[in-house]
Amino acid sequence: AQSVAQPEDQVNVAEGNPLTVKCTYSVSGNPYLFWYVQYPNRGLQFLLKYITGDNLVKGSYGFEAEFNKSQTSFHLKKPSALVSDSALYFCAVRGEDSSYKLIFGSGTRLLVRP
Amino acid sequence: NAGVTQTPKFQVLKTGQSMTLQCAQDMNHNSMYWYRQDPGMGLRLIYYSASEGTTDKGEVPNGYNVSRLNKREFSLRLESAAPSQTSVYFCASRKKDNTEAFFGQGTRLTVV
Numbered sequence: 001a002q003s004v005a006q007p008e009d010q011v012n013v014a015e016g017n018p019l020t021v022k023c024t025y026s027v028s029g030n031p032y033l034f035w036y037v038q039y040p041n042r043g044l045q046f047l048l049k050y051i052t053g054d055n056l057v058k059g060s061y062g063f064e065a066e067f068n069k070s071q072t073s074f075h076l077k078k079p080s081a082l083v084s085d086s087a088l089y090f091c092a093v094r095g096e097d098s099s100y101k102l103i104f105g106s107g108t109r110l111l112v113r114p
Numbered sequence: 115n116a117g118v119t120q121t122p123k124f125q126v127l128k129t130g131q132s133m134t135l136q137c138a139q140d141m142n143h144n145s146m147y148w149y150r151q152d153p154g155m156g157l158r159l160i161y162y163s164a165s166e167g168t169t170d171k172g173e174v175p176n177g178y179n180v181s182r183l184n185k186r187e188f189s190l191r192l193e194s195a196a197p198s199q200t201s202v203y204f205c206a207s208r209k210k211d212n213t214e215a216f217f218g219q220g221t222r223l224t225v226v
Binding site for chain 2: 006009032034036041042043044045046049051090092094100101102103104105106107
C-alpha cells in the first residue's frame, strides 16, 4: 500500500535562512506527489505538485520541491524563509493503483523565528 | 467562488447520537474525499468517491458511512458517535487524478 513519511514533527529556522521540509514516499508505479500548507483553523491549501517532467518543481509563495526517484523523496524547500511561512505542511501521494486515493503524511510544523 | 463548503462548522454530540456532515463543491469536480485530522496523525482518509455513483473505503472507514448524492455533494454519516470520533473533519474535491485537491474549512466535532 502507498504511504508517506514526514520524519520531522517540527522544523525551526531563522527568518532569511533556507528551509527544507522532508518527505519520503512508498508507492508502486509512477508517483503523483503534492505539498499542502495549513494555517491555524483553516483548511489545506495547495502549494505544488510533481506529476512528470522536471524533478525541480516550483510552486506558490516561493516554495519549490525536488523529486528524487532513487531516494523516493520529495522535499519541500525555500531559499529564504519568512515568519509568515510558519504553518503546518503536509506531503501527499496519489494511490498506486490509480484509485484516486490521496494519502497524506503526518505533517511537519514549520516555525520561522524573526 | 464558494469552492468546497462544509456544514456544520462545529458540532458537539453525545455518545451514541448520529449525525451527517454535509459537503458540497461547485467546481464540477469528479472526485470527493472525507478526511479526519488528529494531532500527530496528519490527515487520514475515511472514504472517497472517485466519481459520481461510486464510493470506496479509505484508511479509517470504521464507524462511518458516506453517500455521493450527486456530482456536487458527498455526505459523511456517523450512525452512533463515539468519543474516538472526536476530530476535525475535512472534505476535499478534485477534478482529475493528477490535479490538486481543494479543501473545505473543516468541521470540528466533539463527542462527549
